[in-house]
Amino acid sequence: MRTTDLSELAAFDAVARHRSFRRAGEERGVTASAVSHAVSNLEARMGIRLLNRTTRSVSLTDAGAMLLSRLSPAFDDIGAAVDGVNQFRDxxxxxxxxxxxxxxxxxxxxxxxxxxxxxxxxxxxxxxxxxxxxxxxxxxxxxxxxxxxxxxxxxxxxxxxxxLRLVVVGAPVYLAERGTPRTPADLERHSCLQNLYPSGRRYAWSFEKDGKQIEFQPSGPLSSDDHEVLVEAAIGGLGLAYVWEDRAARAIRDGTLVPCLDGWRQPEDxxxxxxxxxxxxxxxxxxxxxxxxx
CATH class of the missing domain: 3.40.190.10 (Periplasmic binding protein-like II)
Known part of the structure; x- marks a missing residue:
């Protein structure tokens, strides 16, 4: 097989996996138009359409799906063979x-x-x-x-x-007004910023002391999957935040945030x-x- 054939097959494989010429180009380090040109050349040489293209989507034809099912294992084998050369390198x-x-x-x-x-x-x-x-x-x-x-x-x-460990923190001005929680039960009286998984699902605040574990479902005016957003909101006095200790470390050092619930630790995960x-x-x-x- 000629080098150009292999390159065109690799371009098709990337587009078929990503369903995107742009992402395929990013993976291969070339422009989307270069990938499109390579796939078009492959289709012309084979005399059959492999991809259905619209302005918004890319999908496989039956012929394209069959070709991809055979190509993907082959490219894995090629990658493994090339990478095997590493045993002869430093x-x-x-x-x-x-x-x-x-x-x-x-x-x-x-x-x-x-x-x-x-x-x-x-x-x-x-x-x-x-x-x-x-x-x-x-x-x-x-x-x-x-x-x-x-x-x-x-x-x-x-x-x-x-x-990593999570910690509950609040701004001095907020704690002066609302009081500092000493136990997880005290959180019921506070504005608690809510944490989200990337999927959008909220998760509970977990605590542990003397072998006892407690989960608290927070409620408050803000929810986010970005701990930087939660830290900044807490610094602004919006409520208590439950964030990575390392993410809040600078604010804790400079006094703009104060750790709460001494003695209650979040179980490390x-x-x-x-x-x-x-x-x-x-x-x-x-x-x-x-x-x-x-």
Missing amino acids: SPFGKVRINIPNSIAPFVIGPVIGPLLAANPNLELEIVATDRLVDIVDEGFDAGVRLGESLSDGMTAVKIRPR WLHLYYPTRKYMSAGLRALIQAMRV
Whole structure:
């Protein structure tokens, strides 16, 4: 097979997986028009339409679906074969794309980046930080970080550092007016900013003391999946916030937020790095997992 044929097949594979010429171009490092041109050339050479295109969507024809079902395993095999060359190199090479919630990205990936890239100078990390719930397969990521919600079938998950903790904080002006809660039961009398998972589902505030666990369902004038928004709202005196301790650390140090519920700790929860079980694992992804796992 000619190199141009393989490139066109790879372009088709990317478009078919993403259902998007733009995303396929981003994955391949070329423009959407270049990907479209490659797929059109492939269709012309094969004499059959592989994709249905409209101004808003891309879908597979029956012929395209059949071709994709045969191509995807083949490209996995090719990727595994090329990556196998890593055993003859000093370190892994190539790009690893990872998706991670924006609210925890600095604390999870920040300490890892420097040592990992220093030890693997031929490795390239592409980190997309968003609190939107992402399908890592559909959007072309090698791995993702998830907290709190279940993983879809076909995923493998490993525990990673750090084990983050949530804390209740309030502004001095708010606490002076409304009082400082001493127990979770005291929260019933307070304005409590609500936390959302990226899916939009609200989650309870959890506490633990002397082996006893309590869950509290907050209510208040604001809800968000962004801890930075919750921190700023709490600093503004809007209510109590339940946020990552590391996210509120600077405000606690400078006195614009005060920790509450001394002695009541939020049970620490593990974060997980997850990736498709059935897809071959590149040496770069293995290096990333090794750097992050517990």
